[in-house]
Amino acid sequence: MPLLLKPLSNHLLFAGLFRNVKICRIKRRSQGYTESCTLIRHRWIKNTSCVRESSSSAQKQNIDLSQFPVDKIRNFSIIAHIDHGKSTLADRLLEMTGAIAKTDRNKQVLDKLQVERERGITVKAQTASLFYKHEGQTYLLNLIDTPGHVDFSYEVSRSISACQGVLLIVDANEGIQAQTVANFYLAFEAQLSIIPVINKIDLKNADPDRVEKQIETMFDIPSEECIRISAKLGINVDRVLQEVVKRIPPPTAKLEEPFKALVFDSTFDHYRGVVANIALFSGQVCKGDKIVSAHLGKTYEVNELGVLRPDEHPTERLYAGQVGYVIAGMKEVKDAQIGDTFYHQKQPVEPLPGFKPAKSMVFAGIYPTDQSEYPSLRSAVEKLTLNDSSVMVQRDSSMALGAGWRLGFLGLLHMEVFNQRLEQEYNASVIVTAPTVPYKAVLSSPKLIKEYGQEVITIVNPTQFPEKSCVVEYQEPMIDFLLNGKPVEELTTIVHKDQAYNTGKAMCVKLKESIPRQMFEIAVQAAIGSKVIARETIKAYRKNVLAKCYGGDITRKMKLLKKQAEGKKKMRRIGNIDVPKDAFINVLKRK
Numbered sequence: 001m002p003l004l005l006k007p008l009s010n011h012l013l014f015a016g017l018f019r020n021v022k023i024c025r026i027k028r029r030s031q032g033y034t035e036s037c038t039l040i041r042h043r044w045i046k047n048t049s050c051v052r053e054s055s056s057s058a059q060k061q062n063i064d065l066s067q068f069p070v071d072k073i074r075n076f077s078i079i080a081h082i083d084h085g086k087s088t089l090a091d092r093l094l095e096m097t098g099a100i101a102k103t104d105r106n107k108q109v110l111d112k113l114q115v116e117r118e119r120g121i122t123v124k125a126q127t128a129s130l131f132y133k134h135e136g137q138t139y140l141l142n143l144i145d146t147p148g149h150v151d152f153s154y155e156v157s158r159s160i161s162a163c164q165g166v167l168l169i170v171d172a173n174e175g176i177q178a179q180t181v182a183n184f185y186l187a188f189e190a191q192l193s194i195i196p197v198i199n200k201i202d203l204k205n206a207d208p209d210r211v212e213k214q215i216e217t218m219f220d221i222p223s224e225e226c227i228r229i230s231a232k233l234g235i236n237v238d239r240v241l242q243e244v245v246k247r248i249p250p251p252t253a254k255l256e257e258p259f260k261a262l263v264f265d266s267t268f269d270h271y272r273g274v275v276a277n278i279a280l281f282s283g284q285v286c287k288g289d290k291i292v293s294a295h296l297g298k299t300y301e302v303n304e305l306g307v308l309r310p311d312e313h314p315t316e317r318l319y320a321g322q323v324g325y326v327i328a329g330m331k332e333v334k335d336a337q338i339g340d341t342f343y344h345q346k347q348p349v350e351p352l353p354g355f356k357p358a359k360s361m362v363f364a365g366i367y368p369t370d371q372s373e374y375p376s377l378r379s380a381v382e383k384l385t386l387n388d389s390s391v392m393v394q395r396d397s398s399m400a401l402g403a404g405w406r407l408g409f410l411g412l413l414h415m416e417v418f419n420q421r422l423e424q425e426y427n428a429s430v431i432v433t434a435p436t437v438p439y440k441a442v443l444s445s446p447k448l449i450k451e452y453g454q455e456v457i458t459i460v461n462p463t464q465f466p467e468k469s470c471v472v473e474y475q476e477p478m479i480d481f482l483l484n485g486k487p488v489e490e491l492t493t494i495v496h497k498d499q500a501y502n503t504g505k506a507m508c509v510k511l512k513e514s515i516p517r518q519m520f521e522i523a524v525q526a527a528i529g530s531k532v533i534a535r536e537t538i539k540a541y542r543k544n545v546l547a548k549c550y551g552g553d554i555t556r557k558m559k560l561l562k563k564q565a566e567g568k569k570k571m572r573r574i575g576n577i578d579v580p581k582d583a584f585i586n587v588l589k590r591k
């Protein structure tokens with residue numbers, strides 16, 4: 001029986017009725033902005049996206065992207081530590097370029113997911129194309145807002161692959177934090193132009209001078225290159241756009257070469273199948289073209305393509321250097337994997353390198369609460385992992401809970417957000433087992449070595465722990481402590497992953513208290529592998545031992561300098577940092 005919907009006065013019927021299908025989508029207008037909702041089995045669920053008020057200039061007019069040759073394009077990401085103001089700055093840039101209306105309701109527009117709005121954090125990178133007039137020329141700026149939390153850093157590394165530059169936002173009060181450093185290095189290693197932006201200068205405790213010096217010391221970027229802004233109040237934000245045009249180079253894409261595009265993000269739309277976000281490295285593509293996925297070798301016909309403003313805005317074509325979306329009848333999740341390359345059917349190209357797989361740090365089992373819901377949960381997990389390719393998926397089963405999966409996440413917050421998205425976006429009801437970290441076991445039993453085909457195995461499921469008698473040793477993840485980027489062996493410690501952040505933070509604080517200030521600023525960092533999880537900064541100090549030594553008594557001056565040198569000898573040198581023995585004792589005693 002078709003389900004009948006009675007349109008309410010202030011509701012707008014969006015997608016019609018499907019024969020024998022109890023799913024309907026409507027848009028309802030509430031307090032000035034429009035929300036799309038999905039009705040499934042007589043239950044209202046809020047959809048993942050909120051369509052915000054757009055400005056009149058951003059109404060769906062025809063956009064001819066051919067007027068933007070490569071030299072009129074700038075692709076950039078906004079990167080920063082959590083809460084330093086990336087999404088707020090993105091709002092201002094969208095407003096200033098007319099993509100959204102300037103109203104109090106348009107807050108963190110690029111945080112489209114319900115989970116992002118509820119938690120007030122970004123978990124998915126989002127793209128928006130802006131048109132910006134500068135010195136009589138109109139530029140196409142493609143902005144990607146990224147998450148700040150370490151658990152979503154995979155989003156940052158993927159976004160960076162579609163860009164030539166970044167805005168590195170630093171809070172004028174908090175200064176450089178762990179993810180500022182980690183994200184800086186991601187951009188630096190990708191050889192992108194980095195524009196430091198000191199945000200929140202309106203705060204009472206803002207100290208932009210100090211932050212400018214930090215940026216100069218840590219990243220070797222002259223303080224004159226920093227832009228001081230208040231994203232909240234819109235102070236000096238216009239300068240950010242001017243500098244994007246001036247300092248970020250255009251993409252090196254060539255229009256005359258065959259079409260080649262990198263899939264840097266994908267979502268699954270319940271009605272239209274896979275929507276792939278692509279960055280065009282060369283050539284052009286238009287509606288009706290036959291494109292091939294290099295990963296699967298499958299051919300698809302382009303049904304729709306366009307730019308994100310930040311909502312989908314169809315266009316006729318996309319050209320080299322541009323960033324947009326493409327819908328090509330891909331109904332299966334595996335049809336558009338993130339990192340895949342698309343090319344024209346008749347012009348095969350060498351695929352782009354794609355992305356390094358993410359390394360899972362936390363594992364948990366996920367099972368449907370009711371086994372009859374296994375097929376629908378499988379489809380939900382597949383669709384969500386298309387949108388979040390950093391989740392590792394392995395089939396699993398348990399005597400008590402039945403068939404399910406063992407999923408690998410980048411951290412506990414990542415795990416929570418994934419489960420919340422399963423519930424909110426797919427109406428899934430799941431049982432999640434206690435999270436564990438991956439362990440390694442060095443096997444001694446020849447039988448087991450033969451069975452696994454190797455001597456060292458990784459265990460992500462506690463039930464697969466081999467018998468103690470068959471194992472030489474078990475290994476678990478550990479933190480290294482870094483002083484100005486150099487590891488300190490003595491402080492390397494093994495802790496449970498759950499306690500890694502707290503232990504790392506506490507030891508960084510203790511080290512900061514114990515290491516005397518030196519002639520230069522010192523970054524004390526706790527890291528797991530190359531991932532920095534906590535950080536403290538020891539400010540620079542310049543002690544002039546000759547300050548009280550008046551006149552030209554050279555022997556007295558020599559004595560003072562010798563004494564200073566002897567004092568330094570007592571300290572252990574690590575790289576270029578002097579660490580007194582007491583500092584080690586203090587920190588280790590604390591354990």
Ligand SMILES: Nc1nc2c(ncn2[C@@H]2O[C@H](COP(=O)(O)OP(=O)(O)OP(=O)(O)O)[C@@H](O)[C@H]2O)c(=O)[nH]1
Nearest residue numbers: 082083084085086087088121122148200230231232
């Ligand atoms: N006073 C002041 N507050 C700001 C400014 N910019 C952002 N904020 C506030 O800082 C908080 C975090 O801002 P967001 O824009 O969500 O930060 P974010 O970096 O996008 O956060 P994540 O994406 O979760 O990492 C919000 O409460 C903003 O209102 C500013 O210039 N001044």
